[in-house]
Amino acid sequence: MMAKKILIFGSTGSIGKSALDVAWADKKNFSVLGLCANSDTAALLEQVKKYNPKYVCIVDEQSALKIKSCLPKGVVLFSGLSGLDEFSSIKADISVMAISGIACLRPLYRNIEYVKHIALANKEAVVAAGDLIFNKAKKFSTKILPVDSEINSLYQLLEGEKQCAQLYLTASGGALYEYSPAQLKKVTAAQVLAHPTWKMGKRITVDSATLVNKAFEVIETNRFFGIDYDDIDVVVHRQSYVHAILRRQDGTFFMCVYPPDMKMPIAHAMYHPHTAKINNVPDAFDKNLLFTFEPLNMAQFPGFSVVLDAAKKGGNYLAAINACDEVAVEAFLSGKICFMDIVKILEYVYQRLPCKKVVSVEDILYWDNRARQEAVKYLEQ
Amino acid sequence: MMAKKILIFGSTGSIGKSALDVAWADKKNFSVLGLCANSDTAALLEQVKKYNPKYVCIVDEQSALKIKSCLPKGVVLFSGLSGLDEFSSIKADISVMAISGIACLRPLYRNIEYVKHIALANKEAVVAAGDLIFNKAKKFSTKILPVDSEINSLYQLLEGEKQCAQLYLTASGGALYEYSPAQLKKVTAAQVLAHPTWKMGKRITVDSATLVNKAFEVIETNRFFGIDYDDIDVVVHRQSYVHAILRRQDGTFFMCVYPPDMKMPIAHAMYHPHTAKINNVPDAFDKNLLFTFEPLNMAQFPGFSVVLDAAKKGGNYLAAINACDEVAVEAFLSGKICFMDIVKILEYVYQRLPCKKVVSVEDILYWDNRARQEAVKYLEQ
Numbered sequence: 035m036m037a038k039k040i041l042i043f044g045s046t047g048s049i050g051k052s053a054l055d056v057a058w059a060d061k062k063n064f065s066v067l068g069l070c071a072n073s074d075t076a077a078l079l080e081q082v083k084k085y086n087p088k089y090v091c092i093v094d095e096q097s098a099l100k101i102k103s104c105l106p107k108g109v110v111l112f113s114g115l116s117g118l119d120e121f122s123s124i125k126a127d128i129s130v131m132a133i134s135g136i137a138c139l140r141p142l143y144r145n146i147e148y149v150k151h152i153a154l155a156n157k158e159a160v161v162a163a164g165d166l167i168f169n170k171a172k173k174f175s176t177k178i179l180p181v182d183s184e185i186n187s188l189y190q191l192l193e194g195e196k197q198c199a200q201l202y203l204t205a206s207g208g209a210l211y212e213y214s215p216a217q218l219k220k221v222t223a224a225q226v227l228a229h230p231t232w233k234m235g236k237r238i239t240v241d242s243a244t245l246v247n248k249a250f251e252v253i254e255t256n257r258f259f260g261i262d263y264d265d266i267d268v269v270v271h272r273q274s275y276v277h278a279i280l281r282r283q284d285g286t287f288f289m290c291v292y293p294p295d296m297k298m299p300i301a302h303a304m305y306h307p308h309t310a311k312i313n314n315v316p317d318a319f320d321k322n323l324l325f326t327f328e329p330l331n332m333a334q335f336p337g338f339s340v341v342l343d344a345a346k347k348g349g350n351y352l353a354a355i356n357a358c359d360e361v362a363v364e365a366f367l368s369g370k371i372c373f374m375d376i377v378k379i380l381e382y383v384y385q386r387l388p389c390k391k392v393v394s395v396e397d398i399l400y401w402d403n404r405a406r407q408e409a410v411k412y413l414e415q
Numbered sequence: 416m417m418a419k420k421i422l423i424f425g426s427t428g429s430i431g432k433s434a435l436d437v438a439w440a441d442k443k444n445f446s447v448l449g450l451c452a453n454s455d456t457a458a459l460l461e462q463v464k465k466y467n468p469k470y471v472c473i474v475d476e477q478s479a480l481k482i483k484s485c486l487p488k489g490v491v492l493f494s495g496l497s498g499l500d501e502f503s504s505i506k507a508d509i510s511v512m513a514i515s516g517i518a519c520l521r522p523l524y525r526n527i528e529y530v531k532h533i534a535l536a537n538k539e540a541v542v543a544a545g546d547l548i549f550n551k552a553k554k555f556s557t558k559i560l561p562v563d564s565e566i567n568s569l570y571q572l573l574e575g576e577k578q579c580a581q582l583y584l585t586a587s588g589g590a591l592y593e594y595s596p597a598q599l600k601k602v603t604a605a606q607v608l609a610h611p612t613w614k615m616g617k618r619i620t621v622d623s624a625t626l627v628n629k630a631f632e633v634i635e636t637n638r639f640f641g642i643d644y645d646d647i648d649v650v651v652h653r654q655s656y657v658h659a660i661l662r663r664q665d666g667t668f669f670m671c672v673y674p675p676d677m678k679m680p681i682a683h684a685m686y687h688p689h690t691a692k693i694n695n696v697p698d699a700f701d702k703n704l705l706f707t708f709e710p711l712n713m714a715q716f717p718g719f720s721v722v723l724d725a726a727k728k729g730g731n732y733l734a735a736i737n738a739c740d741e742v743a744v745e746a747f748l749s750g751k752i753c754f755m756d757i758v759k760i761l762e763y764v765y766q767r768l769p770c771k772k773v774v775s776v777e778d779i780l781y782w783d784n785r786a787r788q789e790a791v792k793y794l795e796q
Contacts, residue, residue, distance in 0.1 A: 190667070190669075191669075193575075194574075194575035194669075197690040200698075202700060267700070269700045276670075279672075279700070281698070282690060283690050284679070284682065284683065284686075284690050284691040284692070284693050284696065285673060285679065285693055285696025285697070286571070286671065286672070286673050286679060286683070287670075287671075287672040287673060287699060287700075288572075288575075288669060288670065288671060288672070289657075289668075289669065289670040289672055290667065290668075290669060291660075291667070291668040291669070291670055292666060292667050292668060298665070298666065298667060301665065302665065302667070305665075309578040309663060309664050309665050310665040311665070312665050312666055315665065315666030316666070317581075317662070318668060319583060319648070319650045319660065319668075319708055319710070320710060321710070322707070322708065322709045322710075323707070323708040323709075324705070324706070324707050324708075325705070325706040325707075325708075326703070326704070326705050326706075327700055327703065327704040327705075327706075328703045328704075329700070329701060329702070329703075
């Protein structure tokens, strides 16, 4: 069996690194064909030495100039957005898409034509442009595997071909789930960033605390599997061991469970349809465990409903709400607004924009940009 | 679609009644062809009126004489062991085997030739004669569905075709799980019979408290699925919502979950391979839930290891340990011995018997009888 050639988009981020670990631990199965990063040249050069890829892409042109002379002979370097387009057109067996933010949309959309197996760690592109992405994937018979642990777990449960009646995403509740409304008004960025179970990037950690991240996952579920919003529920499960639950029509529940470690869904998405080989997997049930489940307190976290209301209207609102949330979270992290203002900005922006159809990546990026402008306008008031 | 013709063995017991409820709630799918009970003529007559079966079997001959004139015209009555043999040779679409104790073995073994879909609620026959039963089922292409909730849940998990690395049966721990060794010496039958989560017959409730029942389920798992004893674990889960857990080779766990209600596995086994239709199935996750998991404390409940040690030797020991346990439990319930003596009898009997191969139902019944005699001898000392 030939090793599968892999492209890693966002190789210097935490998901990209984990994906490289998975590939490196099983060289019979995987060989690294290309690495792509935004601007972290030091980390990328290390990776190039270790994984010996044929192609390298640095999106930031200044960083690309810096790295050029340091690359081993024969390595092909791409840079800038046009370079990213070229890199996204390389034929490979598997792509791991771990670029963060809406910047992932363009390379993802292009890559669907060239690589038939994509492990997709990016959430924003699916939220903003799910229809476009999955329609194109269908057209090119490209398989997109979700890396997000909840969605990945739903994928696994649905593959069991159970007669699904309801899907449940679990939510850890983030860092602030037990805070009172009075406390929530005064929380600092440091408090929000202390996530109880997952180590993740800053934006997703804040989105976990507002429950906006969970609303995004409900949207992902709807996009990935074509499941009605009414058939998707959220259950608060503080321990993050149970990632997703499927209720079959006869009332039996199936749960997908593993300790909170992103290596698990990354490896699943890379190995699919084969069973992942993961070293040192712990036996969770050799010690005492406690799982709690509680209904989501939506009143306390209005961001959840605000995002889903926008999502159900569809079209450009999906792109807008994602863009606006990114601006709002940055403003909170830099101390410009307080925690409860994040949702106010979301509400404000989505109420000011007309609801429009979107038919292209350019449409999505236009509304992404419009929403950012509106959000900035609100912040300047 | 024609309604499927059903035979119910043990129709007046709790599993038999639940199976009839399932059939009655879906008359398009099921029609009751035959009912079989041991001696409860009053309950059986009620059932005959309601379900209108063509065949009736009363194993106890005296009871059969009583009921004969009360049966509606045209109903065929069988009685005695030879009548049970005839009843077991009726061709039907589905049999529900809910006769308790080793008495189920003979009709089950015969019925495998005539009915291709058997929902098997009896544990003792599988423990004592698993090889014979499953070899014959294979020969006649008869599908045997386990009704025992843990084994039924494993069946469902294994059907997902996961690459199974380990199976876990959950144990509620029974009524005495938090008792100290000193308390265990003095427990009364009433204390043992107060099972925290399941309403069941007396013997299985006592077997739950000694953990002998869980050892029997480990044996069932080995027999039903051909899984090595080393790959079967027991996890204490006091709430009885999670019935079984499968660990895939990559370390992901899948759990089968429903509130403790035997209607669920009974309906699954009757409807298989179709999804069961069950009315008023509750949504478990609309309220707060707490699940605990802890490793089994084997030192406190030596019956678990004693039974499994015997089981691993195989042959006649499996029949013997089951028979001996039945005698011991009866002795405990009638106040002849104390709780901790149950295991002592098991140990005593299995150490006194030679280990022999068994090749027929007659062999099994011989060793069943021998073990009972040895157990009674011990009790008389």
